[in-house]
Amino acid sequence: MAISLKENIIVGFSDFWSRKIRSIITVMGIVLGTMSIIVVLALVKGINAQTMKWMMERGGLSKITVSRNWRYEKPDHVKNYFTWKELKLIHSLIPEAKYFNPQQRHWVRHSYEDKNYQASVRGVLPDYSKIEEWDVQKGRFISSFDIEQSNDVIVLGTTIKKELFGNKNAVGEVITVHDRRLKVIGIMDFRYMKNSGAIGNDNAFSYLNRRSFTPLTTMIHKGSGNDNISTFTLKAHDAESAPALREKLSNIILNLRRGLPVFEVESAKEEAEEAAQNKKMFTTIFYIISVISLFVGAIVIANIMLATIQERTREIGIRLTVGARRRDIFVQFLVQTILVTTIGGIFGIILGLSLLDVVSNFLDMELIAGVAMIFVALLVSAGVGLISGIIPAIIASKLDPVEALRYE
């Protein structure tokens, strides 16, 4: 045992302190690098939280969506929609699905007295409200009775309601949808989620408020006149069983379509991950900035450590003379470099954390700090010290004692 780590750290600190200005300049790159690491990691965390929130708002992790695969060009003889009969078959094959909702949609004019509004009307089952975890604020949603009877009823999103009725009561009134007269039986809850990073519309769910809902049977029998359904959603009992159900459903559908990928079966989780992918460019740019500044920082530090070692050649000679081993010299300088970069890292972390609000406002995105990212930043800054300190430390430890002592 020779010079202890604690000793080294104390020596390192006093060296750091006795050359304040130089030390501050030395660690600037590291400070900026770790600062941007903190910002990026907080950004990533914020995006993930946002995605998770979106997922939960749109029915949670147990939701599964079947829709047309637009990337696949199907042969003419294969149908890219399901018939009512097929859907019944599919539903009977997956008893483990808790809710099941096929839907048909049409872009039509909604009118009431002299007001008109173009919007998407959806033919759905009562399960829609369960799957989307979206209820009415007034009146009621579509019931099984409405389905059985193909009742002429409609439930409005808040935007349509407002466009047609203003602040007046709408439940109980009859509106014209395309060419059919439907009775308004309910008004959906207003949906809102902050649309971060967007310019203009700040409600990520404004499209939901523009929808209206009618019984699927009413739409099939009295509206469109066909039972072609290209989209349906369902819900597993819980998030854990969703992937298995998705797999099973996917196979059933492939069997119904001769193994051709006419439809896409996606779980909410996969959808959410896709959404997160779209924001990846943001984080990639920040990662690159961090890595570059850390790299520059490492070069600066290596350079300054080499100068320091030259300055301290005589000291190294003295230490060797009084019994320091080469290993002691190596450790001394390496530890000092790591110490310098770690101190820089700590400053960078503090700076990064205090910058989160500013960046959050600037990007209009939520940034979330966490303990893990602090450790990552610390580890990275220490790692930069290790990388940039190792060559100077080797050079220091290889000095010839006699020549080192003569050095002026």
Added chain:
Amino acid sequence: MSGIINIENMKKEYRMGKITVPALNGVDISIEEGEFVAIMGPSGSGKSTLMHIIGCLDKPTNGNYTLNSEIVSEIKKGKLSMIRNKQIGFVFQTFNLLPHLNILKNVELPLMYAGYNKKKRTSTAKKVLEEVGLGDRLKHKPSELSGGQRQRVAIARAIVNNPTIILADEPTGNLDTASGGDILSIFSDLNDKGHTIIMVTHDPAVAKRATRVINIVDGLIQDGDIT
């Protein structure tokens, strides 16, 4: 081969580019334990080189060197630093203290590399500094002391691990006569206590303190022992 230091036919050459400069041309020396040897010679005679080789800081090009019956060229590097740490103490003309450490820390340095704990180091270093008359200056930096005081710190550092051999390279060269005298007295005292002292000097007055003088000129020992 009975001495603590035995040197036989030692040669040392320095390479400067393509030119080879001889520093020692075949030196034979035997030093007994407890001697106070002055190595004298003009500058460039090779006396500092000899000193560095004795102190295991440098290696001879040729020849044998045994220290405490160990052949130095066969000792591993790690152990050489232990020998420098425990068996040899160095005192230099320019003191060679670390300027940013106070004198207590300077004296603690060899103890630190010897692996003693903080408490033991401080108490030992303090005691030795008291012995050389600097017990009231522990927290001073070397720059706050006079030349004579600095050399006493250097001596304290050299003897703090209680080495058998003390090597001094012109220890009074940067001092006025009075403080030089004080320093020499300390060396005499240390010699009385049993330390083997080898001192490089070109001052005959200094050499008078020694029990033996070795003259070296152009890398060769001149007329042997003068008492």
